């Protein structure tokens with residue numbers, strides 16, 4: 001299997017698919033194409049001619065899967081024993097619903113706080129739309145944890161790490177790097193994601209990408225954050 005991804009510092013969609021594969025210990029080859037560089041599209045089509053031309057794209061022999069949720073579903077079918085989605089039917093339905101909501105929504109937060117793992121931003125009011133997004137995200141996490149995660153065991157939304165956690169991982173990163181205040185339950189969940197070995201592996205690689213966008217160099221506080229998380 002081959003996963004095409006973009007810059008680890010910036011490509012939130014790439015992070016989701018990569019994290020799911022890595023956390024579930026599914027062997028894959030990673031191919032990184034630089035976003036916004038000339039030849040970006042051509043590089044994707046060279047590796048995956050039948051894809052939609054975006055990252056992430058997963059190639060498995062003749063099969064090409066783009067769109068992150070479709071990748072999660074493909075992995076669920078291909079590796080049914082890996083717990084890509086929760087085992088319980090009600091938990092699985094909830095996980096799919098909140099993952100779709102994430103895929104289609106939270107535009108205010110995504111627009112105001114683009115993922116940049118190389119930066120630490122000062123806490124400041126990001127406006128009412130972002131606050132509404134953060135309140136909804138916190139409510140989703142609280143409900144998933146209290147209805148499913150806590151009884152299943154494990155620190156993630158449905159207990160063990162699953163596709164829904166991968167879908168929210170870039171949100172966790174944004175809330176962290178933009179110093180957006182959250183309640184204690186959300187903070188505990190964020191620590192579980194930020195401490196996941198696969199996430200730390202991605203972050204470590206992202207922080208070495210300083211050469212990609214010269215004007216956007218890695219901050220020392222980001223490196224301190226890597227050490228402390």
Ligand SMILES: N[C@@H](CCC(=O)N[C@@H](CS)C(=O)NCC(=O)O)C(=O)O
Pocket residue numbers: 006010011012013014035053054055056066067068069103
């Ligand atoms: N809906 C897609 C979004 C993928 C996406 O927008 N990826 C960005 C990088 S994070 C991309 O490939 N941008 C380049 C382009 O659209 O040409 C998914 O779920 O995977």
